[in-house]
Structures are given as structure tokens and as C-alpha cells.
Amino acid sequence: MLVLMIPGALCLLLFFYVPILGNVIAFQEYYPFITIPEAEWVGLWNFIDLFGDEQFLIALRNTLVLAAVQLALFFPVPIVLALIVDSMMTPRFRKVFQSIVYLPHFLSWVLVIALFQQMLGGAGFINQFLASHGMDTIPFMTNPSTFPLLVTLQVIWKDAGWGMIIFLAALASIPASLYESAASDGAGRLQRIWHITLPGMRPVIVLLLILQLGSILTVGFEQFILQRDAVGPDAAEVLDTYSYYAGVIDGSWSMGAAAGLAKGVVGTILILASNKIAHLLGEDGIYRGSSR
Amino acid sequence: MRREPRRRHVLAAAGALALGAGASSCGPRPEPEIPDVPDVTLPTYQPLEGLAPDLPGNADGLHDVYLTVPERLITTTSSRPITSGTITGLTQTFQTPPPPMDRNPFWQRLNSALGGTFDLNVVVDDYPSKFATTLASGNLPDLMWVPPNQGIPNIGPMLEAAFTDLTEHLAGDAVLEYPNLAALREDSWRTAVVNGRIWGAPIPSTPFGQVYVGNPDVWEEVDGFAADSAAQFLEKCQELSIPGKRWALEPFLPNAFHMIGEWFGVPNGYRVEEDRSLTAAQQTEEYLEALEFARELFAAGAFYPDLNLAEAPQLLANGTLAAMVSVGPRGAAETRLNNPDLRADVLIPFPAVDGRIPTYDMGYGTVGFTPFRKTDDEARIRELLSVVDYLSAPFGTTEYMQTNWGEEGKEYTVEDGNYVLTDEGSQNVPGLQSALQIMAAGEGVIYNPIPDDSRYIYEIEQELLPLAQKSPIKGLYSPTNSRLGTKIKTRLDEVRDEVIQGRATMDAFTAALREWEEKGGKQILEEFAELLPDDVPVTPSNRS
Numbered sequence: 001m002l003v004l005m006i007p008g009a010l011c012l013l014l015f016f017y018v019p020i021l022g023n024v025i026a027f028q029e030y031y032p033f034i035t036i037p038e039a040e041w042v043g044l045w046n047f048i049d050l051f052g053d054e055q056f057l058i059a060l061r062n063t064l065v066l067a068a069v070q071l072a073l074f075f076p077v078p079i080v081l082a083l084i085v086d087s088m089m090t091p092r093f094r095k096v097f098q099s100i101v102y103l104p105h106f107l108s109w110v111l112v113i114a115l116f117q118q119m120l121g122g123a124g125f126i127n128q129f130l131a132s133h134g135m136d137t138i139p140f141m142t143n144p145s146t147f148p149l150l151v152t153l154q155v156i157w158k159d160a161g162w163g164m165i166i167f168l169a170a171l172a173s174i175p176a177s178l179y180e181s182a183a184s185d186g187a188g189r190l191q192r193i194w195h196i197t198l199p200g201m202r203p204v205i206v207l208l209l210i211l212q213l214g215s216i217l218t219v220g221f222e223q224f225i226l227q228r229d230a231v232g233p234d235a236a237e238v239l240d241t242y243s244y245y246a247g248v249i250d251g252s253w254s255m256g257a258a259a260g261l262a263k264g265v266v267g268t269i270l271i272l273a274s275n276k277i278a279h280l281l282g283e284d285g286i287y288r289g290s291s292r
Numbered sequence: 293m294r295r296e297p298r299r300r301h302v303l304a305a306a307g308a309l310a311l312g313a314g315a316s317s318c319g320p321r322p323e324p325e326i327p328d329v330p331d332v333t334l335p336t337y338q339p340l341e342g343l344a345p346d347l348p349g350n351a352d353g354l355h356d357v358y359l360t361v362p363e364r365l366i367t368t369t370s371s372r373p374i375t376s377g378t379i380t381g382l383t384q385t386f387q388t389p390p391p392p393m394d395r396n397p398f399w400q401r402l403n404s405a406l407g408g409t410f411d412l413n414v415v416v417d418d419y420p421s422k423f424a425t426t427l428a429s430g431n432l433p434d435l436m437w438v439p440p441n442q443g444i445p446n447i448g449p450m451l452e453a454a455f456t457d458l459t460e461h462l463a464g465d466a467v468l469e470y471p472n473l474a475a476l477r478e479d480s481w482r483t484a485v486v487n488g489r490i491w492g493a494p495i496p497s498t499p500f501g502q503v504y505v506g507n508p509d510v511w512e513e514v515d516g517f518a519a520d521s522a523a524q525f526l527e528k529c530q531e532l533s534i535p536g537k538r539w540a541l542e543p544f545l546p547n548a549f550h551m552i553g554e555w556f557g558v559p560n561g562y563r564v565e566e567d568r569s570l571t572a573a574q575q576t577e578e579y580l581e582a583l584e585f586a587r588e589l590f591a592a593g594a595f596y597p598d599l600n601l602a603e604a605p606q607l608l609a610n611g612t613l614a615a616m617v618s619v620g621p622r623g624a625a626e627t628r629l630n631n632p633d634l635r636a637d638v639l640i641p642f643p644a645v646d647g648r649i650p651t652y653d654m655g656y657g658t659v660g661f662t663p664f665r666k667t668d669d670e671a672r673i674r675e676l677l678s679v680v681d682y683l684s685a686p687f688g689t690t691e692y693m694q695t696n697w698g699e700e701g702k703e704y705t706v707e708d709g710n711y712v713l714t715d716e717g718s719q720n721v722p723g724l725q726s727a728l729q730i731m732a733a734g735e736g737v738i739y740n741p742i743p744d745d746s747r748y749i750y751e752i753e754q755e756l757l758p759l760a761q762k763s764p765i766k767g768l769y770s771p772t773n774s775r776l777g778t779k780i781k782t783r784l785d786e787v788r789d790e791v792i793q794g795r796a797t798m799d800a801f802t803a804a805l806r807e808w809e810e811k812g813g814k815q816i817l818e819e820f821a822e823l824l825p826d827d828v829p830v831t832p833s834n835r836s
Contacts, residue, residue: 031446032428033453055783122597123536131536141598144795230599232790248421250779251445253428 026258031251039254046258056259058234059242066238067216069148070155075212077156078163079205083193085164086171098168101161109222112158116150117141141227144235151223166208167201174200206283214271217263239263332459332488334481335467338474342366343688345737347750351477352757353499353654355736357750358687359743360709367690368471372407373678375671380411380433381662382426383731384419390723398698398720405694406682414727420444427454432665434676437731438492439660447774448487455663459490461677470681472691472734480735482767484661492661493680496735498620500753501560501655504551505623505636506615507608510538517615517637522555522585522644529594532614540594542604542616545789548595549586550653551617555644556582557834560653560761562817564831568824570764570817574784574805578834583801585644586792606630615639620655621752622738625745635745638752641759649834652759656766662731686734695728697721710741764828770819776812784808 026046028039050056081101088094104112119125120140127137140150178196187195221240228236237245239259247256271286278285343366345356393399393411403409413433415422423444426432432454438444460466467474473493480494504517511517514532519525529540541548556578563571573579589595596604596613607613609630618626618636627636641650664676685691697704703717713721740746770777787804790796 031449031453032424033446033450035430117598117600123539124598127597128536134535137536137597139597142793226600229789232793232795233786234790234795245782246779248424250782251424251775252779 023257023261023264025254026261028254030254030257032253042254046254047262050255050258050262053255055233055237056242056246059237059239059259062235063217063219063238066148066151066219070152070219071212071216073149073152074155074160075209077160079167079201081160081164082167082171083197085168086197098161098164102165103161104158105162107158109158109220109226112154113223113226116154120150142230144231147227147231147235151220151227154223155220166204170201170204171197203283206278206281207286210271210274210278210286213274214267216270217267332485332490333464334478334485335462335476335490336465336474337476337478338468338471340366340368340471340475340686340689343686347747349737352760353479353657354753354757355498355738355750357746358737358739359746361706361711361739362688365688365690365693368685369678369682369691371678372405373675373682374406374408374410375675376408378409378411379406379435379676379679380413381435381437381731382413382415382423382433383435383437383727384415384422385723385727386730387722387726389414389416390727391720396720396724398703398717399724401699401702402694402724405691406679410679412724412727414723434665434672435662435680435731436665437495437660437662439730445774445778448769448771451486451489451491451663454666455491456666456673457489458492458664458673458677461673462490462493470677472681472684472686472689473677475686475734476684477735479766480658483656483658485767486769492663493677493684493732494658494661495729495731495733496657497655497659497733498622498736499654499657500620500622500756501653502547502550502617502619503621503623503752503756504615504639505608505618505627506639507611507613507627507634508637509634510611510614511637517639519639519642521642521646522552525555525642526585526589526592526594529589529614530592533593538612538614539596540614541589541596542608542613543596543599543601544604544617545586545595545599545792546785547617548589549582549788549792551639551641552586552589552644553579553582554641554652554759555648555650556585557644557648557651558582559831559834560651561763562765562820564764564824564828566830568821568830570821570824572813572817574788574808580798580801581644583788583791583798587794590792591794608636609634621749621756624749624752625740625742628742628745635742635748640752640755643836647836649832649836650759651761651834652756654760654762656763659730680732683728683732684734687737687739689734692734696725712741761831764824764831765820768820768823770816770823772812772819773816777816780808780811780813 022036025036025039027041027043028036029042030036030039085094085098088097107115117124121127122137122139122142124141126140130137140146174196178200179192182192182196217239219238219240221238221244224236224238224241225244228241230236240263243256243259243263246259247253275285275287343356344362346359347357349356390396390399393403393409399410419437419439423436423438426436427450436455438447438451444450462470462473476494476496479499480496481490482494484490484492484494506517508517510532511528514528519528532538533540553573558573558576558578559571561573563573563576565571596607601607604613604616605627608616609627618624621638624636624638627634641652643650662680664673667673682691683695685695693700697711697713698717698721700706702714703721704711704713706712738746738749740749784804784807787796787801791798791801
């Protein structure tokens with residue numbers, strides 16, 4: 001068994017743990033044409049510059065706002081979808097519905113945004129209709145203040161169906177006998193959802209919520225870089241695009257690495273904190289200390 | 293549950309690292325040194341003999357014109373350049389990527405003409421990222437296209453660290469050993485000089501800068517693609533717009549603003565003052581006037597409403613867009629790709645307000661240069677120079693045909709005095725040809741399948757030249773600009789675009805400009821002013 005683990009463990013070591021060492025450039029003045037040991041050591045200067053950079057703070061703010069909006073609006077959708085699918089009686093209809101809602105997950109962001117632009121863009125279907133009937137057009141895709149809603153809508157359209165699958169599995173594990181006995185005791189539909197379905201799904205919901213919190217600062221890259229020009233960087237710059245622009249485009253790789261590292265540290269703290277809260281609420285969370 | 297201690301260790305290690313780093317960060321942040329720049333002798337210019345254009349160009353940049361293909365080709369090289377078997381390179385294509393070498397007879401024929409394998413990594417999109425990551429990998433190809441106009445940061449230290457100094461092989465008469473390189477003009481060579489050393493052969497492109505090209509059928513409805521003033525241009529844009537169906541201008545704002553700036557007389561990048569100090573374009577009054585106007589134009593709905601527009605040329609050809617910015621006057625003929633019957637009109641810059649003299653910004657003139665991976669091997673350097681010499685052969689040579697058209701009867705045929713790609717050629721040539729042209733090329737000429745197009749472009753070039761301004765800092769490298777220039781300018785340009793779209797105020801732009809000045813802009817201006825050669829003229833007044 002242990003021998004079989006070796007290739008996987010090696011890959012993990014080589015492609016996940018070794019590259020972590022590369023984060024050392026966040027403390028250096030590194031350029032891609034010199035080697036890491038040759039790079040000059042600048043201590044925490046990159047971080048000092050980073051937090052003094054207004055653009056970074058804007059990116060941080062945008063990331064947090066987007067993460068909060070996505071958490072509030074996106075996270076419940078797959079659960080609701082799962083409940084709807086679960087309540088469908090005909091297996092055939094259920095299969096078709098399930099396929100329709102999860103297929104968009106396999107489209108790339110370029111396609112998704114192109115589709116949204118075709119529908120909602122300034123020269124898109126809706127606005128063309130409005131303009132040709134003498135009405136004012138609506139800047140769905142270029143209004144910075146509604147941008148968080150737009151991107152959340154895109155995420156819901158693309159990924160809600162995919163997120164539903166895990167919840168469906170959780171639903172399947174709830175014994176049918178519970179429903180039957182509840183029904184025979186006279187529990188209505190909503191009561192059954194509230195007292196049986198949701199409690200049955202709770203461990204999975206909490207687990208996914210914690211995982212989601214850990215990666216909450218990774219709101220996406222392609223989705224934002226593709227729409228950055230349309231709404232401007234003040235609305236669409238997020239930590240990942242900031243890293244890319246500062247590092248790869250502007251050539252300050254060290255600043256980019258520092259931004260990435262800062263993000264990683266915040267993500268780790270969030271995971272540990274939310275796991276702790278899960279324990280306090282009596283859930284298992286993602287792991288438990290050996291002391292328990 | 294055995295995992296937790298490991299996580300703790302990782303965190304503890306990261307914490308220790310951070311503390312250790314903090315302890316050593318007491319002093320000020322180290323600043324890079326500004327190197328002393330020696331003067332360099334540019335390669336001697338010696339044009340090729342035996343080329344006979346139909347309409348002659350001149351030293352101001354006017355192109356040689358070939359109305360039909362030359363009857364006789366000349367051969368400029370005497371032996372096959374590749375002697376060591378394989379040469380590798382990194383380059384970009386602006387066409388559909390070519391079929392790979394083993395399935396591409398055009399590529400294979402080029403290999404046999406070169407005498408070895410020319411193994412190119414052809415990047416399709418986002419070259420700066422590919423360039424930066426290749427550099428970081430430390431595994432460099434023999435030849436690597438450097439596009440300074442795409443903003444490769446830290447170019448000076450990068451060249452010193454990773455590439456070969458070619459000065460002694462190319463400066464002065466040394467270049468005469470390579471006839472096609474000797475036929476590149478001094479103006480082109482300037483872009484391949486960094487920190488007083490020559491790092492590769494320049495890749496000439498048109499010396500002309502961007503122009504607006506317009507669909508003549510659309511502009512005809514409003515008395516043609518011309519204007520007497522900015523106000524009239526705005527009126528025309530409004531008049532030809534049809535809500536939801538037709539828009540006046542392509543939405544790429546940086547290019548549009550560049551054109552508008554010319555009408556207001558904004559200098560080409562920098563203005564050289566009487567005392568030979570420099571003022572950046574964005575610091576001038578004219579720039580602010582242009583910005584106000586661009587904002588009006590945007591508010592009036594002149595621009596296509598979706599900023600990400602990939603199919604602007606198609607929309608121009610079918611009349612959905614009335615005008616778009618093209619790389620130069622030759623763009624007038626490029627509309628035929630989408631509509632064979634359509635030759636676009638070029639907008640000559642006009643005075644935006646009474647008493648203003650518009651400018652026409654000449655372009656960079658090259659698309660960069662191609663340096664060699666660092667090596668001391670004399671034979672290797674000569675071999676690579678011979679390869680670049682071969683690839684730099686201009687129109688009218690057998691080498692040019694080999695790299696741009698292939699073999700007659702296979703990739704192309706001559707019909708009515710024109711080169712025409714065969715079906716096989718159309719598949720195999722354009723992707724690779726574009727990739728080769730971007731890494732090495734001779735001085736450009738105008739040649740179009742339709743002679744009238746060539747005549748029209750030649751005329752437009754003659755009309756533009758009296759307004760032309762060259763960038764005063766062409767070929768100069770300021771260390772601060774190279775380190776910070778892209779970053780601070782990008783930020784300023786982003787604020788400018790926000791202002792144009794009405795999402796930020798003019799005051800926000802002024803504030804961003806102050807920030808640009810303080811974060812390195814002033815330093816950049818001083819460094820460039822110090823490097824400014826005496827033969828760069830004081831920028832003429834733009835008031836008539």
C-alpha cells in the first residue's frame with residue numbers, strides 16, 4: 001500500500017511542496033533573468049510596498065466584496081437546486097434537468113463571457129432590441145457598481161449545477177424510512193425538508209462552506225481579466241489579476257509573489273478559524289486535532 | 293489527523309522566515325545602479341544593389357513601391373547559414389498557427405535552404421507572458437524575439453545577464469560581412485542599442501504610425517472621411533450612427549485617444565523644450581484638451597458599446613463600424629481581407645481647433661530585435677548572425693521569397709504580375725511567415741496585389757510626412773523607465789480610459805498625473821533628457 005503511494009506522494013512533493021519554496025522571492029528583488037540564489041535580499045520591503053500600493057488595496061477590497069457577495073448569493077443556489085432535483089418524481093425529467101444545469105460548468109470562461117456579452121452587452125440582444133425601439137440602453141456589462149452582481153450571476157449560471165452534484169449525493173444518503181415515518185406522522189413537505197433533509201445535509205454543507213472560505217480569496221482569474229477593461233480596474237482588479245499584472249506584466253515578480261503569499265496566509269487563517277467555529281458548533285469540519 | 297502537526301510546522305517555518313526577513317530589513321530598500329552608457333558606432337548603412345522599385349522611397353521613411361512583382365530576383369547570400377544542425381528560436385505569429393514542421397513542406401524547404409533545422413517555438417497570444425516565463429525557466433532558445441514596444445520590463449539588466457553583446461560583430465564596418473544587415477537603416481538600428489551596446493538585428497516594420505481607416509461607403513453619407521475640426525468630427529460621428537445597428541468608432545480607447553491627441557497637436561510621446569528638457573505628452577495642455585474631447589465623443593455614443601471587440605475588421609468591412617485604428621497607412625488595403633471590394637480611406641490628421649497644427653506620430657519603425665542566448669562561442673555567434681542575415685533579406689531577393697512565399701509552383705504562383713498563394717501555400721505559409729517576419733526582416737516596401745492600392749498608400753504617406761513627428765526618445769533606455777515605466781504609465785492610462793468613459797473626473801486624471809510624476813515620471817524625464825542626442829530637434833510649435 002505504501003509503495004503504491006510513492007508516485008503520488010512524489011508528484012505532490014515535486015509539484016506542490018517544492019514550488020512553495022519559490023515564495024522566497026517575495027523577500028527578494030528577483031528578476032526572471034537571474035537565479036533565485038543570486039537575487040538580492042530585501043527583507044519585508046516588498047510587503048511594505050505592497051500595502052502602500054493603492055492598487056493592491058483596491059484589489060484586496062474588490063476581492064473581499066466579491067467573495068462576500070458570492071458566498072451570500074452563490075453558495076445557497078446549489079443546495080436549492082439539489083432540493084428541487086431531489087423532489088422531482090420522473091427520473092427521466094430529472095436526468096434532463098440535471099444535465100442542463102451542470103453542462104455549463106464545462107464551458108470556458110471566454111465562452112461564458114462571450115455568451116453574456118451577446119445577450120447583455122452594449123451591442124447585445126437586449127440592448128439592440130431597446131435601441132432599435134427608441135429606448136435607452138442599459139449598461140449591464142460596463143457598470144462598475146453592479147459588477148459584483150454580474151460576475152456572481154455568471155458564476156451561478158456556470159457552476160451552480162456542478163456544485164449541486166455533491167449535495168445530491170448527500171441527499172441520497174438520507175434513509176427513505178425517515179421521510180416515510182415523518183410523512184405517516186403527518187409532517188408536511190416543508191416540515192420534512194426542515195427537520196430531515198437539511199439536518200441530514202448539514203455535515204456536507206459545513207464542510208463545503210469551510211473549503212469555500214479557504215479559497216474565498218481565489219475569486220477567479222480569467223473571468224476578471226476578460227472583463228477588466230469593460231468596467232475598469234477599480235471594479236474588476238482582484239488579487240489574482242493584481243499578481244499577474246504586477247509580476248508578469250510589470251516585471252516585479254517579487255511583488256507578485258508577495259501578493260500571492262499574503263493571499264495564501266489569509267486563506268490559511270480563514271480555514272483554521274472556520275474549522276474551529278465548526279468544532280464549536282459540534283460539527284467535524286475538515287479535520288479534528290488528534291487530541292479529540 | 294496526523295496531518296495537523298505538519299501544517300503547524302509549515303506555518304511555523306513561514307513565520308520564522310518572515311521574522312528573519314524582517315530582522316534584515318532595517319536599512320532602506322536597495323536601489324539599482326544607473327550604468328554609465330558608452331557611445332556606440334551604429335552599423336554602416338550599405339543598401340543592396342540591383343533592386344529596382346517602381347516608385348522610389350526616401351530617407352524620411354517613404355516606402356519603396358513595387359506595383360508588380362520584380363522580374364528578376366537577386367541573391368544576397370553565398371552559403372547556407374546553419375552549420376551546426378539545429379537552431380532554436382522563440383517568436384510569435386499573428387496568423388493562424390502554422391502546421392508543425394514535420395507536416396509542413398514550406399517549413400521543410402526553408403530548413404533545406406538554411407542548411408539545418410530551424411526549430412521555432414511559435415507563440416500565438418500574449419507574448420510578454422511567454423517571454424517572461426521562458427526567461428525565468430533559464431532554458432533559453434538560441435534566438436529570442438524582444439519586442440520593446442510591448443513593454444518588456446528591465447530590459448537593460450536582462451540583456452546583460454542572459455544575452456550576447458554583438459557590438460564588435462556589428463558596429464561600423466563589421467556589419468558589411470552580412471549584406472542584408474548592412475542594408476538596414478541607422479534609424480532601425482537605434483532600437484537594437486541598449487546601454488550603448490548592440491544586442492541583435494532590428495526588425496524593421498513600417499516607420500509610419502497609426503491612422504484611422506474608415507469604410508468609404510459609410511463616410512460618404514456625411515461628405516467623406518475628413519473633418520475641419522474636432523466639433524465637426526463629432527457631428528459626423530453622430531450623424532452616421534444608427535442606434536443598435538451602426539457605430540462610428542472601434543472601442544479600443546488607447547488607440548482612439550492616440551488619434552484624437554494628434555488632432556490637438558499632442559507631441560509624439562515627449563516634447564523637447566528649448567532648454568532640451570523633456571515634457572511628457574500627458575503633461576501638456578493639449579493632452580487635457582484631447583481628453584475632454586474624447587470624453588464628449590464617448591458620451592455622444594460614438595464608440596461601439598462593448599469594449600472587448602475581437603471582430604472590428606469584419607464590422608468595419610460590413611459597415612457596422614465606420615472607422616477603426618490601423619497600424620499604418622497600409623491598413624487601407626487590409627480591409628480587402630474581409631471584403632475584397634473594399635479599400636478603406638485613411639483619415640489625415642486635421643486641426644481640432646482653430647489655429648492648431650495637428651501632428652502625425654511616426655511609429656517606432658521596428659518591432660524590436662532578436663538577441664542571441666549568452667555565449668562566448670565565436671563560431672556559434674557567426675552562424676546565428678548568418679541565419680539572421682538570411683532572414684533579413686528584403687523584398688526582391690530569392691531569400692525573401694524562401695521565407696515569405698515558398699517555392700514557385702508549390703506554395704505560390706505568379707499571375708498577372710502578382711504573387712498568389714496556392715491552396716497548399718495558404719495552409720502552410722501565413723502562420724510561419726508571420727512568425728519569421730516578426731523576428732527578422734529587411735526594410736519594408738509597399739507591395740499589394742492591386743497596384744492602385746499601392747499608389748493610394750504611397751500618396752497618403754506623402755500627405756502624412758509633412759505633419760510627421762518622430763519620437764525623440766527612440767532607441768534611448770532610461771533605467772527608471774525600464775524598471776517602473778510600464779507600471780506607472782499603465783496606471784495613468786487606466787485612469788485616462790476611466791475618464792473617457794465618464795467613470796472618473798478630469799481631476800482624477802490630474803491627481804493620477806501627479807502620482808505618475810512622483811512615482812518615477814520626473815526621474816524618467818530627467819534620465820531621457822540626459823541621454824537625448826544633440827541631433828534630436830526641439831519639438832516645433834503646434835500653433836499656426
